[in-house]
Amino acid sequence: MGADEVTRRMLATYEAGDMVTMCAWCRRVEIDGEWLLAPRAALTAIDAQYALSHSICPACAAGGREAPRDAVAERS
Numbered sequence: 001m002g003a004d005e006v007t008r009r010m011l012a013t014y015e016a017g018d019m020v021t022m023c024a025w026c027r028r029v030e031i032d033g034e035w036l037l038a039p040r041a042a043l044t045a046i047d048a049q050y051a052l053s054h055s056i057c058p059a060c061a062a063g064g065r066e067a068p069r070d071a072v073a074e075r076s
């Protein structure tokens with residue numbers, strides 16, 4: 001799934017009135033049970049609508065991943 005698709009799915013979730021769940025550690029977002037990198041601008045837009053729910057993804061919860069400072073995918 002590319003960054004544009006992740007953005008589209010995030011917006012669809014928001015427009016459906018649901019919270020978008022983001023890992024506070026690696027900043028991946030949960031979409032249909034998958035944890036995916038989203039473009040920073042899309043995360044900022046969702047967060048500005050108070051529609052971002054901060055959580056911890058299973059990989060981070062298991063402690064197997066360091067928090068990368070630049071984990072968020074950039075639009076190419």
Ligand SMILES: [Zn+2]
Binds near residue numbers: 056
């Ligand atoms: Zn994570």
